[in-house]
Each structure stands twice: as structure tokens, then as C-alpha cells.
Amino acid sequence: MAVKQPVFKPYNQAQILVLPPTLEELIPLWHPVRVVNEVINKLNIEPLLKAYHIRGSSSYHPQMLLKVVVYGYVTNLYSSRKLAAACKESIYFMWLSSMSYPDHNTINRFRGVRLKHALRSVFEEVVKLLSEEGLLSIEEINTDGTKIEANANKYTFVWKKSIQTNKEKMKKQLTEIWQYAQQVASEEDKMPEPPDFTEINSEKVKAAVDQLNEKLAAKDNADKKVKAKLKYITKHYPQNIEKYEHQEEILGQRNSFSKTDTDATFMRMKEDHMKNGQLKPAYNVQISTSNQFIVNYTIHSNTTDTNTLNAHLTQHEASFGKAPEKLTADAGYGSEENYTLLEQKQTIAFVKYGMFDKEQNENYNNKQPFAASKLFYNQEKDCYICPMGRQMNFIGTSRKRTSTGFEQTVKRYQAGNCANCPLNGACHKSSANRIIEVNVNLNRLKQKAHELLNSEEGLQRRKKRCFDVEPTFGNIKQNHGFKRFMLRGKEKVEIEWGLIAIAQNLRKKAG
Structure with a gap:
């Protein structure tokens, strides 16, 4: 009886095909590379063409290089050497580059030099295309920031x-x-x-x-x-x-x-594998999102979010011609300067202030019965009434200037006779008569923010912010492994983050 042999499909590497397959046939219709190709084909790349000289030898077409670099960032390929290798090894990059093989120096020069003045306009074109498709809103945004490590030596500080x-x-x-x-x-x-x-x-x-x-x-x-x-x-x-x-x-x-990247500031990072609060050279990246699409981005050397909003909104106006109609942000942005700025720009601000979350807790309010905010204010006499029912009279005004130059006005009120008061020691700890300081404008702005945040729309926007802007950072840093910049200097870091933002938007569109 004959022993049965396994049956294999034909395998012959030297087989010649009458009609060899094209790259177009090998790429699925639903593949993200087609989204990158389609969107970039629609862009106006005139600003990018201006980065090239008329004289000299021929160059690789900037539209092709842009597709290669953007798709590289979509697929987590950030190194110029890996991108150059992919153009020879990956059918997706071969299709985008039309079988061109730019070397890593060409790719690096394109990313660091050619895109310097053109990438922002490319990003804006992508955002406007997505807005026209109804995928995002330029007028209603959520804003937040994160710290990303710089490509700098943490010991040369x-x-x-x-x-x-x-x-x-x-x-x-x-x-x-x-x-x-x-x-x-x-x-x-x-x-x-x-x-x-x-x-x-x-x-x-x-x-x-x-x-x-x-x-x-x-x-x-x-x-x-x-x-x-x-x-x-x-x-x-x-x-x-x-x-x-x-x-x-x-x-x-x-x-x-850092001496190796003088634009980078030492910041305390959340992603600290040593778990000891180590300081590292980093940049503060600010983004505005809508439906997890990045609408605007700016790069800052400030360690806190508070002083970044002005520049961030200025960039939004430069990109889209006007300030956003509605902005939602966490308590990191809740300062008098920022509230005033948003009011001047006629932007409805769903922005928390420092003590907002604690004020929602009744137990916290009960623990502060003698706080200045709990005292009754007599508008006719311009005085406050202390817990014992006595007047605290106006004694003067002081002005303070913040590090950004914003001027704050504070009114001061003093009680008349605290020495013989039975609440002395409980009401305040000072040995002299109690003095309170009241920032009238800030109190007005906080009251306005409190009403907006606790409205039905405010509640919805607060909930939405948590699963809009924060997951965008999480996707970029955790899912796609971008936790450290590869380029040095603020100008080049802005280019790199611009590519990350475009990649995030195209991934989301393909998604």
C-alpha cells in the first residue's frame, strides 16, 4: 500500500508572470496609506515649493517626501534612516514614493529645513479639510498640555x-x-x-x-x-x-x-521610570482638540500651563482668522489673566479655577466657616461683616504684577476690634486685627466660571474634555510610543510635533 504524501501549493521563485502585479493591487482599499495619499493630494503645497531653489540639480518632489514622512509618523517610524529603508522594503512606502529611494540625509534635510516655514500651513490645510467633512470643529475646542522629553543630555544643565x-x-x-x-x-x-x-x-x-x-x-x-x-x-x-x-x-x-538643547527646560515628568520625580529637559506641548482631532498646537518652554494660553490662542487666531467660540480646559488655566483674555476675545470659557472641585464638596465648605469668601459684603457701605456682625472697613488698594506683566488689583479690609472678640483665634490666627484681601475682578470671573461649569452645557463639556484631549495625548505617547523628541531646538521640535499632529489626524480619519 502506497504511503500518502502531503500536498503543497506550487512554489517557484523563478516563475515568470505574464501580467506581474502592480503595487496598486497589493494595497487594500481600506488601508491608512490611501488616506495619507488622498489628503496630501488635496493640499495646497505652494508654501512648501518656495523652500526650493530654482537653480541646481533636480530634487525629489516635496509632495512625495511629505507623504513618506507623514506616513512614517502614522506608522511610528520617526527615524530618517528607518524611513529611507522603508522606501526600499515596504510596498506602502514604495507606492507613495513611486519607487523612488531618497536617502536618510534627504529625508532629514526635508524634515528639518524644507518644512521649517511650510509645515504649519500644511497642518492648517489638513484641519480645514477635516472641518469641511464635518469631522471636527474649529470653533469649539478642548485645550490641555503635556510634557515631552527633549533630545538633550539631562546631566548638562x-x-x-x-x-x-x-x-x-x-x-x-x-x-x-x-x-x-x-x-x-x-x-x-x-x-x-x-x-x-x-x-x-x-x-x-x-x-x-x-x-x-x-x-x-x-x-x-x-x-x-x-x-x-x-x-x-x-x-x-x-x-x-x-x-x-x-x-x-x-x-x-x-x-x-540644557546645554545640549538650550530651548529645553528641566521639568518634572509623569513618565518617570525611576519613580523619584526626576527632572528632565523637556518641552511643554499645548494642543486643542475636537473629537480627538488636533486643531491647534504650540510648543513652550514654560513648566506650567497657566502662562501658555495667550500664545496658544494667538496661534489659533493666526491659523483660522478668529478666536474659538468656546474653550474647555482644566484648572491649570484658571487664572485672572486667562479669564480676562478669554473674555476680551469673546470666547465662552468652560475653565475651572483652582478650588472649583473642592468647592463642590459640602464637607469642604463646612470646614471653612470663617473664610473671606463666606463673609457678607455690604455694597452700599463698601464693607464686609465679620462672623461677629462687626464691620470690616476698606483700608486701601494694592496692585501686583505677575511674571507676565499682568496687573492685579486687590482691595484690603480690616476689622475694628479683634482683641476682645470671643472668636479671636478661631476666626483668624493674626495677633492684630484681621485683614482680608479681595480681588473683586477675579471673584467676578470665578463666579461667572462657576455658573458656566455647573450649567447643563458645562457639565457635558467637562465630561467630554476628559475623553477628548487627554486620550489624544495618551494615544500618541502610549500607543504610538512618542515620548521623546528626536530633533533639537524649538524650531525643529515644532516641525516634529506638527508631523505628529498631522499623523494623529490622519490616523483618526482612517480609523
Whole structure:
């Protein structure tokens, strides 16, 4: 009896086909690469063409390179070398590139140089196309931020506090040597009073060092240790103070930066595998979303979200011609400056303030029976009534200016006789008469926000924000593994995030 053999399908690598298959046939109709191709074909790439010179050898077509790079970000290929390899290995990239094989230098130059001034307009075109299809709203947005690690060495840092400490040491050393020079100076060659070292700069340090050298170099009775110290100061202080001035210019309003990417600020990251709150050089990425599509994005070096909203809204206006009609955000944006800004732009703000969530808890309200916000205000007499029924009279106004230059006005009210009050110690802890400070404008804005947030529409928008903007960040960082920028410098980081935003929108459309 014959033994049965397994049956295999024909396999012959040398088989010649009469009608070989095309790449078009090999790509499914529903595949995301077709969405990338279709959308980019509809875009106006005129701004991108301006990045190319008329003279010189022929270049790869920017539309093809844009498709390759965007589809790379859609499929989590961020490296220029991997993108170049994919153009030779993947049928999807071969189809997009029409069997062209740009090398990694071409791709990197296109991404870092050619897209510098054109990517924003490409992103805006994509958003407008999606808006026309009814997939997103440009007028009603949710805003939030996240920190993404920079491509920078976390051990090459510069801290403002360290610079200030070193400058204080400089002041102290210069003052001590100057005072010593005054002691050993003769009557004919008397040293003047020490210069004002409250604010030191390179010119002031150099002038002081030159004068000290002139007075002490010829003094045989001068202490050798002091001379050695002056020699060290002469050699190092002038160049050190110039270095500190340059670093302070880079810092601006920031507290730190990395030497390998001076635009990156050290921030506390949520994705900390060491679980010890380690600081890393990073950028604060702000986005506005609608139905999990990214409508607007900006990159900031600020560590907090509060001071980013102005620039973010300015970009929205530049992109779409007007401010959004409605904006929803968490308590990180709930400042007087931001509320005022949104009011001026006539944007309805569903934005929480710092204590909003706690105020919704009745137990918290019961724990604060003597809070200034609980006191009755008599508008006719412009006074507050303390818990014992006594008047707290207006005593003056103070003005404060924030780090961004926004001016806040605070009114102050003081009680008349707290010493003999039976609630003294419970009502307040001060040994003098109680003083409260009231920001009238902020209270008005918070009351307005409270009413909006607790309205039926406000409740719906608060719920929607949680599964709109936050999952967008989660999808990019967790599902697609983008947790660290590959390019350095704020300009290139903006390009990279712009590609991430376009990829997110096209993934969602294909989705």
C-alpha cells in the first residue's frame, strides 16, 4: 500500500508572470496609506515649493517626501534612516514614493529645513479639510498640555539659582579684597569706598579687578594669601561673569536649560521610570482638540500651563482668522489673566479655577466657616461683616504684577476690634486685627466660571474634555510610543510635533 504524501501549493521563485502585479493591487482599499495619499493630494503645497531653489540639480518632489514622512509618523517610524529603508522594503512606502529611494540625509534635510516655514500651513490645510467633512470643529475646542522629553543630555544643565549663588560669591570675594586693600593702603594712595556690587556685570567686575591689581600688586606688605586670591579672581572672574551673562540671556524667565538643547527646560515628568520625580529637559506641548482631532498646537518652554494660553490662542487666531467660540480646559488655566483674555476675545470659557472641585464638596465648605469668601459684603457701605456682625472697613488698594506683566488689583479690609472678640483665634490666627484681601475682578470671573461649569452645557463639556484631549495625548505617547523628541531646538521640535499632529489626524480619519 502506497504511503500518502502531503500536498503543497506550487512554489517557484523563478516563475515568470505574464501580467506581474502592480503595487496598486497589493494595497487594500481600506488601508491608512490611501488616506495619507488622498489628503496630501488635496493640499495646497505652494508654501512648501518656495523652500526650493530654482537653480541646481533636480530634487525629489516635496509632495512625495511629505507623504513618506507623514506616513512614517502614522506608522511610528520617526527615524530618517528607518524611513529611507522603508522606501526600499515596504510596498506602502514604495507606492507613495513611486519607487523612488531618497536617502536618510534627504529625508532629514526635508524634515528639518524644507518644512521649517511650510509645515504649519500644511497642518492648517489638513484641519480645514477635516472641518469641511464635518469631522471636527474649529470653533469649539478642548485645550490641555503635556510634557515631552527633549533630545538633550539631562546631566548638562544650567540653573538660574546656581548662577545667582556664584554671583553672590563673586560679590562677597570682591568686597572682602576691596576692604583689605583699604586697610593696607597708604594715606597718599587711599582706596575709595567699594563700588556698588548689588548688580554686577562684566564691565564692573573687570574695572574692580584692574583697580585692585593696581593697588595691591606693588604692596610688599600685602598678605600672600590675598594676592593669590586676587590672582585667581583676575584669571577667572571676568570670563565667568561673561559666561553667566550669556546664560542668563538664554534663560530669560526660565529657571533652567540644557546645554545640549538650550530651548529645553528641566521639568518634572509623569513618565518617570525611576519613580523619584526626576527632572528632565523637556518641552511643554499645548494642543486643542475636537473629537480627538488636533486643531491647534504650540510648543513652550514654560513648566506650567497657566502662562501658555495667550500664545496658544494667538496661534489659533493666526491659523483660522478668529478666536474659538468656546474653550474647555482644566484648572491649570484658571487664572485672572486667562479669564480676562478669554473674555476680551469673546470666547465662552468652560475653565475651572483652582478650588472649583473642592468647592463642590459640602464637607469642604463646612470646614471653612470663617473664610473671606463666606463673609457678607455690604455694597452700599463698601464693607464686609465679620462672623461677629462687626464691620470690616476698606483700608486701601494694592496692585501686583505677575511674571507676565499682568496687573492685579486687590482691595484690603480690616476689622475694628479683634482683641476682645470671643472668636479671636478661631476666626483668624493674626495677633492684630484681621485683614482680608479681595480681588473683586477675579471673584467676578470665578463666579461667572462657576455658573458656566455647573450649567447643563458645562457639565457635558467637562465630561467630554476628559475623553477628548487627554486620550489624544495618551494615544500618541502610549500607543504610538512618542515620548521623546528626536530633533533639537524649538524650531525643529515644532516641525516634529506638527508631523505628529498631522499623523494623529490622519490616523483618526482612517480609523
